[in-house]
Amino acid sequence: MxxxxxxxxxxxxxxxxxxxxxxxxxxxxxxxxxxxxxxxxxxxxxxxxxNEVLLLIATILAAIFHEGIYFINGTYIIIYLYGLMVISLLFNKRRIDIAPAVLFIAMLAILLSLAPIFDIGSSLPIVAISAIKRFGFIILFVFALNITNLYKKYSNLLNWLIVTILVVNFLVAVVQYFQGIYNQDDITGFLGGNTTGVFMYLFMFYLAILSGLHYYKKISTFLFFALTMIPIIYSAIAEVKIGFVSIAILLIVYLVFINKGLKSLLLLIATSFVFSWAYFFLISVYPEHDFLNMAFLDEYLVEQSYGGDGTINRFGFKPTVDAVVFEEKNSEIIFGKGLGSGNPSEMDILKGEVYRNFDYLKYSWFTLPYLYIETGWVGTIAYVLIYILPLIIALKAFKREKSMLAIIVILMSVTNFVFLPYNAGLFSYGVTTIYWIYVAMLINDKKSAVTLVSIKDQLIPAKLTLVGKPALKMNEAGGSYDLKINKS
Incomplete structure (x- = not known):
């Protein structure tokens, strides 16, 4: 050529x-x-x-910073990268592996999301872009699942890539804070305006990765402690109240239930002191946001409109949506208005009908109201089930072998459910990209382990009676297997 x-x-x-x-x-x-x-x-x-790994890294970078890309809509970049993944799978793979359970629930959620459209109707462009926004992670997940030895060869690269990106972005956010010209919602580094919630969401994934590395002694306790301070400090300077809740939950899950011991207890106590200092700093800078005050907390979470009069709230959204959007129609309460009906967009052709009429409710700022409007109770439950399954898989993997990946996915899954009522982070490309790459690595690694055990069970009884520990080594080039005996 x-x-x-x-x-x-x-x-x-x-x-x-x-x-x-x-x-x-x-x-x-x-x-x-x-x-x-x-x-x-x-x-x-x-x-x-x-180059599959390069494509995966490019997707991680684009997904994390897509809101901060101003010269072009970052969503189009993600769609372009998804398209390249599909092409790569079709042309570079003779056999495409899938995770049937995950894919089955995802397809069920898609069908339930589309069901109301046959009655209410919608345009193809709106449905297409909404399907990519809501379910595009399936393409990424299958792509990552089919990268050979992704976990064994590249997990260390991915771990430190994500950690480094978020630390550097934190340093930029600190500079923004000290400049004094940014509103707290815009102290986000390169992530774009009004993305403090997403940044904190990503920081919880960062903490999950650090916990996995610490559990397997890939980093020291001191380094783990020092790096854990970063999201705590960010919560204080950017007034991200959910940070104090989510960080506390993840540290308790890791240090009390996963990495048990005296050292973990001492580490939790030391972290608590920094936690207390950061919270008092938050109150000194933003005195009106003392969420230890129960009256403020009740008003903030349930009674108060978020963003102005007439908007819905994180927990008190259902009565408003049922009355205003669904007009108390039982069919819509069960199945919603249909995928894409609530799609927000700057382009008129991509604006959903609900968005045109009820944007003032600000439902798109939160995951649950957004899901509920488009898919009702049935579709919302189906979508949440997609994220319950990886947690179950990770818990079983941790119980069986206590792998680093299992710890990371468990903590990431806990994060998903902590943030589920808080914001629309579960629809953020940065969140879904990182989460589903790690789920794919966990399932891929699990399949590899099962395959090797199966090979061992087939070869050993048929040919040899072994004393000691057998170890199987794959000859990838020839497609054969070499059996090596380690004598005890």
């Missing part, structure tokens, strides 16, 4: 110039720049399709 291009390089150059001139005449603009962008884009696309 390269030799052919070199041989006909002048002909290729002539063709490029003629195409550029022709396009310039047709569109009446300089087409050279457009062609250069097209060529660079094609080369990047080809490179990403051929």
């Amino acid at each position: 390269v030799e052919t291009l070199h041989k006909y390089r002048y002909l290729v150059l002539l063709f490029y110039v003629l195409m550029a001139l022709l396009l310039t005449v047709i569109i009446r603009q300089d087409a050279f720049m457009l062609l250069n962008f097209a060529i660079v884009g094609a080369l990047i696309s080809f490179l990403l399709i051929k």
Whole structure:
């Protein structure tokens, strides 16, 4: 291929110039720049399709920072990367592995989300973009599930990539805080405006990764303690109240129920002192947000409209939605208005009917009201079940072998349910990307372990009676297996 291009390089150059001139005449603009962008884009696309891990890393970066990309809508970048993943699966894989249980529940949730559309109706563009927003993680999950040895070869890279990105972004947020010109909702580094809740959500995943590394002694207790301080400090300076709740829950789950012992207890006590200091700092800077005050907490969570008069609240949304949006229709309370009906968008063609009429409710700021409006009780339960299944898988894996991945997925899953009523973070590409990559690694690693045990069970009884511990080694190039005996 390269030799052919070199041989006909002048002909290729002539063709490029003629195409550029022709396009310039047709569109009446300089087409050279457009062609250069097209060529660079094609080369990047080809490179990403051929290199699965690079495509995965690119998706992580784009997903985390997509809200902070201002020159183009970050959602389009994610859709582009999802498309490359589909192409990669179709052309690079002879056999595509899936997780049947996860996929079955996801497909059930999709069908239930689409059911009301047959009665109420919706446009294809709205349904398509909404399906990608809500269920696009399935593509990512299957793609990650089919990367050979993703956990064994690249988990350390992914762990430290995510940790490093969030630490660097925290440092930028600290600079923003000391500049004194940013509202607390915009102290988010490169994540974009009004994303403090998502940043804290990602910090909980960061804490889950650190916990897994600490449990397996990949990092010291001192480093674990020092890095844990970062989300606590961020909660104080950016007034992210959920941070104090979620960090406390994750540390208690890890230090009390997973990594039991005197050292963990001492670490929890030391963290509590920093926790208390950070909270008192929060109250000194934002005195009106003392959520240890029960009167404030009750008003904040249940009674108060969030964002202005007439908007719904995190926990008190159902009566308002039933009366205002559903008009007390039982069919809509059960099945909702349909996928895409509540889709918010700057483009008129992609605005859902509910969004056009009831945007003032600010339902799209929260996961549960958004789900409830579009899919009713049935669809909401089905969607939540998608996230319960990985938690069950992780708990079983931890009980069986106490793997680092199991710990990480358990803590990430706990985070999902802590944030479920708090914001719409479960619909954030950064959140779903990181979570489902780790779920894919857990399932992939579990399958690999089962496969090796199966091979051992088939080979050993048939050929040898062993004294000592057998170890199986895969010869990937030849597709065969070598049996090695370790004598005790």
